[in-house]
Amino acid sequence: MATVHSLVCWGGRTGKSVTASNSSGLIFTSTNHGLRDGTGLVFSGTTAPGNVTFGTTYYAKSLSANTFAIYTEPELTNRVAWSSAGSGVYAKSKKMLDYFDQYAGRWGDVGSERCYDGLASWNTARASALPTDEEVCEIGQAFDDNIANITIGIPCGAARIETKVNGQYTEAYHNGAIGAGYRVYRTSMGNNTTIYVTAQRVTVDGITVQLAAVAGYAPNGLYLGALGKAINVISIGRSDGNGTGLRAEGQFSEFHNCLSIGWEKGFSSASSYVYFSIYNCTAVKNTYGFQTGSTTAIYGKFYNNIFVGNTTNYYAVTGLLASQNNAGVSGDTPYGTNPITMAITDFLDYANNDFRPALSTSPQVDSGVEYYGALAYDIADAERPNYNNGGAEAFDIGCYEYDHGYGDHPATSHISLTNIVSGSRVLITRDDTSAVLYNDVPGASLNLETGYIGNFTVRIRKGSASPVYREFTAGGTTVADQTTSIKVLQQLDE
Amino acid sequence: MSTWQVTHRLTGEVVYAYTADEPVEWPGMEYATHNHLLQVPEAVQETTDADWRIYVGAFFDRFGSEKIGILSSEDAVVQALIKDASVRQYIGLKERRDELAQMIGVLIVKGFTLDVTAILDTEPTEAELWQPSIR
Numbered sequence: 001m002a003t004v005h006s007l008v009c010w011g012g013r014t015g016k017s018v019t020a021s022n023s024s025g026l027i028f029t030s031t032n033h034g035l036r037d038g039t040g041l042v043f044s045g046t047t048a049p050g051n052v053t054f055g056t057t058y059y060a061k062s063l064s065a066n067t068f069a070i071y072t073e074p075e076l077t078n079r080v081a082w083s084s085a086g087s088g089v090y091a092k093s094k095k096m097l098d099y100f101d102q103y104a105g106r107w108g109d110v111g112s113e114r115c116y117d118g119l120a121s122w123n124t125a126r127a128s129a130l131p132t133d134e135e136v137c138e139i140g141q142a143f144d145d146n147i148a149n150i151t152i153g154i155p156c157g158a159a160r161i162e163t164k165v166n167g168q169y170t171e172a173y174h175n176g177a178i179g180a181g182y183r184v185y186r187t188s189m190g191n192n193t194t195i196y197v198t199a200q201r202v203t204v205d206g207i208t209v210q211l212a213a214v215a216g217y218a219p220n221g222l223y224l225g226a227l228g229k230a231i232n233v234i235s236i237g238r239s240d241g242n243g244t245g246l247r248a249e250g251q252f253s254e255f256h257n258c259l260s261i262g263w264e265k266g267f268s269s270a271s272s273y274v275y276f277s278i279y280n281c282t283a284v285k286n287t288y289g290f291q292t293g294s295t296t297a298i299y300g301k302f303y304n305n306i307f308v309g310n311t312t313n314y315y316a317v318t319g320l321l322a323s324q325n326n327a328g329v330s331g332d333t334p335y336g337t338n339p340i341t342m343a344i345t346d347f348l349d350y351a352n353n354d355f356r357p358a359l360s361t362s363p364q365v366d367s368g369v370e371y372y373g374a375l376a377y378d379i380a381d382a383e384r385p386n387y388n389n390g391g392a393e394a395f396d397i398g399c400y401e402y403d404h405g406y407g408d409h410p411a412t413s414h415i416s417l418t419n420i421v422s423g424s425r426v427l428i429t430r431d432d433t434s435a436v437l438y439n440d441v442p443g444a445s446l447n448l449e450t451g452y453i454g455n456f457t458v459r460i461r462k463g464s465a466s467p468v469y470r471e472f473t474a475g476g477t478t479v480a481d482q483t484t485s486i487k488v489l490q491q492l493d494e
Numbered sequence: 495m496s497t498w499q500v501t502h503r504l505t506g507e508v509v510y511a512y513t514a515d516e517p518v519e520w521p522g523m524e525y526a527t528h529n530h531l532l533q534v535p536e537a538v539q540e541t542t543d544a545d546w547r548i549y550v551g552a553f554f555d556r557f558g559s560e561k562i563g564i565l566s567s568e569d570a571v572v573q574a575l576i577k578d579a580s581v582r583q584y585i586g587l588k589e590r591r592d593e594l595a596q597m598i599g600v601l602i603v604k605g606f607t608l609d610v611t612a613i614l615d616t617e618p619t620e621a622e623l624w625q626p627s628i629r
Contacts, residue, residue, distance in 0.1 A: 125511035
């Protein structure tokens with residue numbers, strides 16, 4: 001059993017073949033290039049275009065879907081002028097080259113790294129994966145990946161498609177912002193699903209799937225296979241009442257912190273006996289927040305969701321599994337127990353697609369419940385529940401936690417003292433400020449939780465009653481989320 | 495754009511994949527030693543109009559408790575609607591949705607309690623689905 005990592009960056013390992021020409025300066029043509037402004041590029045090939053040096057980093061500025069200019073600095077101030085076209089020119093991602101340096105060997109041997117130009121290429125290249133392996137598609141760069149439709153049926157044991165490299169979110173992650181990061185951006189319509197996962201145990205984390213506003217049969221967004229998970233996925237339709245944004249197609253699939261906008265069905269499930277779960281998700285501006293393909297029982301579990309601002313927020317269903325704390329508007333019947341009533345004005349800016357809670361007093365704040373398998377972060381990778389500086393804290397509902405403005409919970413550490421002579425007084429102080437962390441008579445042991453991270457001093461005295469002991473002094477250092485242990489060795493003062 | 499799979503001619507090993515309008519002879523993956531194979535997306539079972547064609551009986555079943563009342567109605571308009579539906583091989587919920595919605599609307603006006611969305615937009619079960627080979 002092995003974990004096989006692949007990297008997805010703009011252009012892939014080989015880069016993209018580009019053609020230079022002149023239009024008020026040097027421009028490059030590459031079909032559906034998908035570049036974001038400021039993306040670093042390094043050129044190579046047979047003959048460099050005039051004013052371009054192979055191996056030097058330039059910065060792209062998109063001019064159209066198929067053309068881009070280059071600049072000499074990321075601020076895009078000085079555009080490279082036209083001189084000559086060169087020949088056999090390739091553009092590679094500077095970000096990718098930096099990853100190769102930073103994580104040499106992670107994606108295979110130097111020169112043959114498993115690095116691809118998008119999800120479709122990764123899916124094609126890994127078609128011979130082993131059933132004993134876990135495949136990980138690490139998306140390392142923000143760009144638009146123009147995909148018609150792909151079926152992910154890689155024959156591996158499990159797979160992860162995530163906007164992370166080495167476990168850390170990259171610039172490809174949208175951070176909860178619509179249009180940011182890596183985006184599967186579909187410009188050719190068709191009667192199918194953009195990302196159709198048929199393999200089991202495929203987790204999709206932190207990407208955006210979006211349809212362009214072009215005519216044609218409206219496809220669907222993302223269909224999950226059995227035991228699949230969609231985490232922090234944003235799915236955006238054409239806002240014309242067609243297609244399904246996110247659908248539980250396989251059994252036991254789960255959606256966490258997902259946002260679905262502008263479809264006929266924001267969320268959906270296949271016919272009965274799917275046993276899917278939808279947790280802390282938000283569906284807005286769809287015809288239906290949720291609508292099922294089942295005529296009988298759906299066997300779905302809904303916790304902490306917001307289906308608000310859709311034509312029909314909650315399609316009438318039967319066969320709900322344990323469900324609770326879902327929000328709708330007045331007059332709705334949200335699934336399960338403890339329904340919450342809110343309005344589109346409880347979003348920060350519904351009209352401009354900002355679906356964070358408007359206020360700390362908005363009904364979706366602190367009105368959620370905890371559940372098995374809950375994630376400790378929201379769609380923007382912010383802590384759930386949000387830190388409230390000593391105030392009440394609870395899960396919010398929907399995919400966004402309200403930001404109380406205090407940042408993350410402060411790190412904590414523990415100081416553990418053992419073997420203390422009964423009746424001793426213990427004084428623990430910070431070395432940097434001499435502030436007292438503890439001053440009391442604890443008994444034979446002490447386990448002190450503190451937010452202080454740094455050096456400290458312990459003084460222990462027992463001199464007021466016989467038998468008396470000499471002062472015991474020790475020092476240590478606290479470490480975030482760890483325990484610093486000291487065994488106390490007091491000596492009798494005879 | 496198309497997706498191209500690059501395999502080594504001698505070993506058959508998949509060594510790369512990329513998207514491009516036409517195949518590109520990348521350095522180290524020359525045509526003399528490597529095949530650049532155009533990938534055709536796998537056939538995927540997708541919802542089509544045919545997936546929303548149900549038997550006439552199944553369509554009437556979707557009227558629920560109102561079914562008997564509708565079928566036994568002596569109202570001439572209701573009888574006409576029943577006859578129109580009954581002579582068909584199947585009811586195409588998607589391809590004739592507007593017409594069916596109108597028909598159900600008429601039945602509602604006649605006093606029957608029906609849910610248009612539930613009748614027309616609920617995905618057919620396998621038992622409901624009209625099978626052209628079984629006739």
